[in-house]
Amino acid sequence: MDWKENNQELIVVLLTFDTDEKGGDGGVNPNATYTNWQWHLVKTKDKKNWEIISWGY
Template structure:
């Protein structure tokens, strides 16, 4: 009888543990099928752009509950569109700035409630700067 009770208690603990993990990770932003568009850039190589994309995906997965990231884009058109802003930021702050555009979808709740339900957001901007050691990117702003 004691053996059955111990097995039952262990089974309950395992079920509760699995439920806790699912509850903590299940509602995060979905980054499973992101289309990464890396085009020509006069400022950054493909590796540096992909590093910026990695930082954005990590932030999206953590903080964009109920949303699905579908595209990240940095190419010559994006670079040209934000050229003045990039140059001005560099002059004023002595830091590299990259502006990445993204597209994402929201669920029936509007993500965490901060977006329109069942909507697609295009040209969502992510502003990132190189860290002081110039080894990685930090997000400093996002939105329209």
């Protein structure tokens, strides 16, 4: 999805978090700290909600 071509609004949310010994769903390392983890969100076509389009570093 190219949010620019669709004239959509985009926000980037930065998050710092720690994982426990389980490491979440396998997408992150156990017992680690992640700083400035990014979530990219765009407004849905009806402009009522935000949709996550990507995440990570």
